[in-house]
Amino acid sequence: MRNLLLVAAAALSTTGCGIIYKQPIYQGNLVREDAVSKLQVGQSKQQVNALLGTPSVADPFHAQRWDYMASQRIDRVGRTETKNFTVYFENDAVTRWEGDYFPAQDSKLATQTVRQFGRNLPKEKKKGGGG
Numbered sequence: 001m002r003n004l005l006l007v008a009a010a011a012l013s014t015t016g017c018g019i020i021y022k023q024p025i026y027q028g029n030l031v032r033e034d035a036v037s038k039l040q041v042g043q044s045k046q047q048v049n050a051l052l053g054t055p056s057v058a059d060p061f062h063a064q065r066w067d068y069m070a071s072q073r074i075d076r077v078g079r080t081e082t083k084n085f086t087v088y089f090e091n092d093a094v095t096r097w098e099g100d101y102f103p104a105q106d107s108k109l110a111t112q113t114v115r116q117f118g119r120n121l122p123k124e125k126k127k128g129g130g131g
Contacts, residue, residue, distance in 0.1 A: 028070035029056050031085050031101035039087070043094045048087055055087075064089040070102055 035051040048066065055066035068085040085099035 024072065024074040026070070026072050029053055029068040029085075030070055031068050033101075036085075036097075036101070039094065039097055041094055041096070045089060045092050048094060052087070064092075068099075068101070072102065 029052070031052055038051055039048070045066075052066075052068060056069040057067040059065065059067070066087045066089070068087075069082065071080050071082040073080045083100040083102055085097070085101045087097045088095050
């Protein structure tokens, strides 16, 4: 009985410390490397939106600048890594872009998510050709 209480007390005391598990957190836009390689000077906002998606920050004071921000926390300590990627426009056409992003994070995240949580969609059932 004493050993059972000791194990229970140890388990309860370590759950709040984050020793057991902390779920990884990904937030923001995961900008794809192939999408950035397709960016060109002179593209319209509509073309950039098709490549990169809607910007994370819609700043009314800087309408000619789109900011794509992403952050990830994957370790147990809770350190967060943040990346900012900015596209600059002039007369609604791309003039330049700069910043960092997680280049292969989208595919890596997709494979890790399936491994950690399983597939979101049910497996397709084979249709039998009953006669």
